[in-house]
Amino acid sequence: MANISIDAECDACAGTGLYSGFAEPAGVAVVCLRCDGTGCAKVTYKPFSGRKARRGIKTVRLSRGTTLMSGVGPTGKAEISYAEFAAGAMPQERPSAKVHALKRKQR
Numbered sequence: 465m466a467n468i469s470i471d472a473e474c475d476a477c478a479g480t481g482l483y484s485g486f487a488e489p490a491g492v493a494v495v496c497l498r499c500d501g502t503g504c505a506k507v508t509y510k511p512f513s514g515r516k517a518r519r520g521i522k523t524v525r526l527s528r529g530t531t532l533m534s535g536v537g538p539t540g541k542a543e544i545s546y547a548e549f550a551a552g553a554m555p556q557e558r559p560s561a562k563v564h565a566l567k568r569k570q571r
């Protein structure tokens with residue numbers, strides 16, 4: 465499917481075409497670099513037409529996160545085959561089998 469372009473309000477300048485931040489003296493603005501002062505940002509996207517297949521993957525696991533601070537890569541032990549994922553399944557973490565009850569000293 466072909467990409468679609470729409471005109472959106474520039475989010476860098478809130479559609480004003482001007483930017484005024486800490487580097488600009490009071491009452492002075494500069495022309496917005498993102499939209500060249502038009503206030504309009506072209507947004508191009510490809511409409512979703514269903515999940516595509518991916519080659520070279522055998523196993524699907526859950527992600528730890530998206531930043532190095534929180535951690536990246538697979539997490540937990542849940543994993544499914546790519547064939548299961550392609551059929552609509554998702555890896556599921558099982559709830560902890562052992563629930564440790566607090567032991568109180570009763571004397």
Ligand SMILES: [Zn+2]
Nearest residue numbers: 474477496499
């Ligand atoms: Zn702008």
